[in-house]
Structures are given as structure tokens and as C-alpha cells.
Amino acid sequence: MKKQTFILNTLLATALIAASDGLHGHIAAADTADRTPPVVSAAANSTVLVLKPLWRAQTNGIGLYDTKAPVSGNLVYYAASGKLIAADLSTGKVKWSIPGGQYPEVITNNSVFYITSSGNLVRADAQSGKITWKVKGVNPFSELGAHAELVNGTLIYFNEHGGLAAYNPANGKKKWENKSLPMYASSLVGQYDGVLIVSSTVDNYRKQFFGLDPATGRQRWRTEGAYSFLGYRNGQLIMRQQPDLSKVASSTAAPGYLVTLVQLSSRTGKVTRTENYTPLDNVSRLGNSFTATTGPYLYTADGNLDRNEAILRRYTLGQDSNAQPVSYEPYGNWLAGPNNGVAFFAKGTELIGVKTSSLDAISYGSFPSPVSRVQTAGKGIFASLDNGDLYLIEAATGKRLGCILTNVTEIGSVYTVKGTLLIQTNKGLFAAALPKSLK
Numbered sequence: 001m002k003k004q005t006f007i008l009n010t011l012l013a014t015a016l017i018a019a020s021d022g023l024h025g026h027i028a029a030a031d032t033a034d035r036t037p038p039v040v041s042a043a044a045n046s047t048v049l050v051l052k053p054l055w056r057a058q059t060n061g062i063g064l065y066d067t068k069a070p071v072s073g074n075l076v077y078y079a080a081s082g083k084l085i086a087a088d089l090s091t092g093k094v095k096w097s098i099p100g101g102q103y104p105e106v107i108t109n110n111s112v113f114y115i116t117s118s119g120n121l122v123r124a125d126a127q128s129g130k131i132t133w134k135v136k137g138v139n140p141f142s143e144l145g146a147h148a149e150l151v152n153g154t155l156i157y158f159n160e161h162g163g164l165a166a167y168n169p170a171n172g173k174k175k176w177e178n179k180s181l182p183m184y185a186s187s188l189v190g191q192y193d194g195v196l197i198v199s200s201t202v203d204n205y206r207k208q209f210f211g212l213d214p215a216t217g218r219q220r221w222r223t224e225g226a227y228s229f230l231g232y233r234n235g236q237l238i239m240r241q242q243p244d245l246s247k248v249a250s251s252t253a254a255p256g257y258l259v260t261l262v263q264l265s266s267r268t269g270k271v272t273r274t275e276n277y278t279p280l281d282n283v284s285r286l287g288n289s290f291t292a293t294t295g296p297y298l299y300t301a302d303g304n305l306d307r308n309e310a311i312l313r314r315y316t317l318g319q320d321s322n323a324q325p326v327s328y329e330p331y332g333n334w335l336a337g338p339n340n341g342v343a344f345f346a347k348g349t350e351l352i353g354v355k356t357s358s359l360d361a362i363s364y365g366s367f368p369s370p371v372s373r374v375q376t377a378g379k380g381i382f383a384s385l386d387n388g389d390l391y392l393i394e395a396a397t398g399k400r401l402g403c404i405l406t407n408v409t410e411i412g413s414v415y416t417v418k419g420t421l422l423i424q425t426n427k428g429l430f431a432a433a434l435p436k437s438l439k
Contacts, residue, residue, distance in 0.1 A: 055092030
């Protein structure tokens with residue numbers, strides 16, 4: 001996840017500022033058919049070996065929630081002390097560094113691309129650190145920053161101060177630029193049906209989406225709304241529409257829906273379909289933690305912001321607005337998933353995994369501190385605790401394979417690369433050897 005996307009989602013949630021509950025009890029009739037208690041893993045609550053990291057490095061914290069590992073070949077990349085640093089994945093030994101370099105925006109097999117503090121876009125050889133080209137970014141640069149992404153072989157640079165441009169990643173030659181687009185808190189959605197889709201915030205609640213010609217950067221269409229992009233299906237951009245700010249900010253009860261999905265044509269940006277799920281008497285203080293479409297289903301984790309709720313529910317896409325969802329509320333507060341058909345929940349300090357199709361559940365036991373985040377990678381489940389501990393769990397058996405005591409306040413993304421576990425945190429990068437059963 002890019003930094004600006006995380007910030008925008010946070011602002012979107014905190015913008016729901018009206019008083020009154022309104023959610024609790026309204027969906028009590030949802031399908032919560034008889035659930036058998038979770039099967040307790042034989043390894044639950046067993047003594048766990050404390051694992052010593054192979055190495056750790058202080059970083060500036062950028063890339064905390066990136067979905068792709070910052071690795072090329074046997075090198076891992078991070079930024080610290082005003083430098084871009086490449087280190088050996090196995091040992092942490094620094095191989096090269098670039099003064100004035102920043103955390104890579106894009107990493108490929110051969111290259112790392114980063115943006116300097118003055119807004120220049122730079123390409124360096126991934127293995128040697130040799131700078132092969134540098135170009136000036138579009139529009140005046142400011143402290144808002146800039147980002148870059150690789151789309152269909154073209155490097156797209158978008159300036160948070162406004163404007164974007166496209167470059168040939170091999171030689172840095174500019175293909176086109178569009179200086180007019182406001183890009184604050186921006187993101188690049190992707191290229192669909194021959195249209196490049198980008199977005200930026202309007203007022204920290206509403207967003208604007210632009211459809212551009214990928215060959216020239218010229219604007220084809222613009223659409224504005226309180227939308228969050230979910231995915232693409234059959235020529236349509238699937239968005240979740242948030243309730244009107246006038247409703248959620250009202251001091252009186254404001255009716256609405258738990259979920260509203262909107263389909264936009266990727267070619268024109270026009271709304272082609274709207275789907276509503278579960279009418280509510282009051283949508284004030286309604287917060288959303290997760291929304292995803294998987295196959296024929298819509299999964300959504302919602303709850304009252306004051307209670308820090310995140311209750312997972314499943315709808316069949318296109319069903320009647322009054323149809324009851326499948327509710328996973330009996331399993332606890334949603335933490336993650338579905339990932340490969342499994343969702344994870346917390347009940348106090350207990351971690352529970354549920355197969356979303358069969359509702360078969362397994363308890364991974366209780367932990368010394370509440371589980372704040374769960375991630376899956378390869379054969380492993382990685383549970384981050386409130387106290388900074390990270391537990392390594394074998395997905396197939398529920399066996400706890402070890403625990404890493406990070407002593408940090410925020411654990412970001414974890415990756416499994418070439419037998420090594422990489423852990424992004426707000427205090428630095430950790431590397432540990434993967435247990436044999438997770439390789």
C-alpha cells in the first residue's frame with residue numbers, strides 16, 4: 001500500500017463524525033446459522049521458541065505497508081540517513097548506497113527507481129547502484145512529494161503538488177506529460193480497456209477519478225464521488241460509495257445502506273449500475289475496515305467507530321438489497337482475509353481462522369497480548385501482537401513455530417523471500433530465517 005492511500009483511508013474513516021450508534025442491532029437477523037465451536041489447534045498455547053533475527057537495519061519507515069517485497073535478486077533495499085541502501089538479503093551487509101537517494105518507488109529485476117527530495121526521477125542499476133539516468137519531474141516540486149509506478153512497461157510519475165508524466169524506464173525519455181491534473185493524496189488505479197485510471201482526493205472525503213489516454217496523457221473523462229476503488233470486472237470499475245458526509249455528520253438519525261457498490265464504465269467514467277445492501281435506520285458512526293469482491297461474493301467488515309468494531313459479512317453480488325448476509329460475527333472482530341478462502345478473527349487474545357465457504361473454524365489459541373494484525377505468506381500465518389511480538393504459525397497445522405520480539409509499536413508488511421522472512425516496522429527492517437516447514 002502506498003503511503004498516501006493509507007492516509008486517505010484513515011481520513012475517510014475519521015470523517016464519519018456524527019453521534020449515535022445506528023449500526024448495532026440492525027443486522028441481528030443476518031444469517032448466523034448454527035456454528036460449531038472452533039477446533040483448537042493441538043499446538044495452541046504451547047511454549048514457543050523465541051527466534052533471533054538474522055539482522056536488523058534502522059530505516060526511515062517508508063514502505064511500511066508496501067505489498068511487494070523491496071527485493072531484487074539477493075539484495076534488499078531501504079532508505080536511512082538520507083541514503084538509498086542495498087544490503088545482502090541473507091546477512092544484512094551493505095553492498096552499496098546512494099547519498100541523496102530515497103526509498104524505491106519501483107523495483108524490477110534490473111533497476112530501482114526513486115524520487116529525490118527535489119523531485120527528480122532516478123534510475124539506478126539494481127545490483128551495482130550505478131545511476132543510469134535522472135530526469136526532472138513534472139511541475140514544481142513541494143514537500144507533498146511524488147510517486148511513481150510501472151504500468152504496462154511505462155513509468156508513470158505523479159506529483160502530489162499536481163501533474164503527472166510518463167517515461168520510458170530504459171532510458172528516461174519522456175513520452176508525455178499532463179500538468180493540469182490535481183494529484184494531492186493521489187494514486188494510480190491501473191490501465192483498463194485502453195484507459196489509464198488515476199485518482200486524487202477532493203476534500204479528504206470525496207475523490208476524483210480521471211480516465212487518460214495512455215499514449216498521450218490527455219484527459220478523456222473525470223468522475224467525482226465518495227468512492228473507494230475495489231476492482232475491475234467486464235469493462236466496469238467497481239467502487240464502494242461511502243455515505244454522504246451530510247448524513248454521517250448529522251446530529252440526527254440518517255438512514256442509508258450498510259454497503260453501496262457503484263459500477264463505472266472504464267471507457268467513459270459514467271455510472272452504469274448501483275447496488276445497495278442492507279438498509280439501516282442510521283449510518284452515523286458507521287466505519288468500514290475492509291471491502292473486497294471475490295468470485296460471486298462481496299465481503300465487507302463494518303462496525304461502530306466508537307466501539308472499534310469490524311464485523312465481517314458476506315453478500316452475493318447483485319442480490320436484493322434486503323437479502324440477509326452471511327455474518328461471521330460469532331467468531332469475533334475481523335482481522336484479515338479472506339485470503340485463499342480463510343478469514344481471521346480476534347476474540348480477546350484468541351486468534352481464530354475460518355474457512356469462509358464451509359465455516360469450519362480453527363482456534364490458534366490465546367496469546368500474551370491481543371492480536372492486532374494477521375498476514376499470510378506462502379505456508380505461514382504471521383500474527384502481530386499489540387506488544388510488538390510477531391508469531392510464526394504453520395498454516396496447515398496451526399503449530400506455532402516461533403516468535404520474534406521486535407519491541408516496536410507498529411509492524412507493517414511481512415514477506416517471505418528465498419528462505420528469509422522480512423519484516424517492515426516503524427523502527428526498521430528485520431530479517432529472520434524461515435523455519436524449514438515454511439520454506
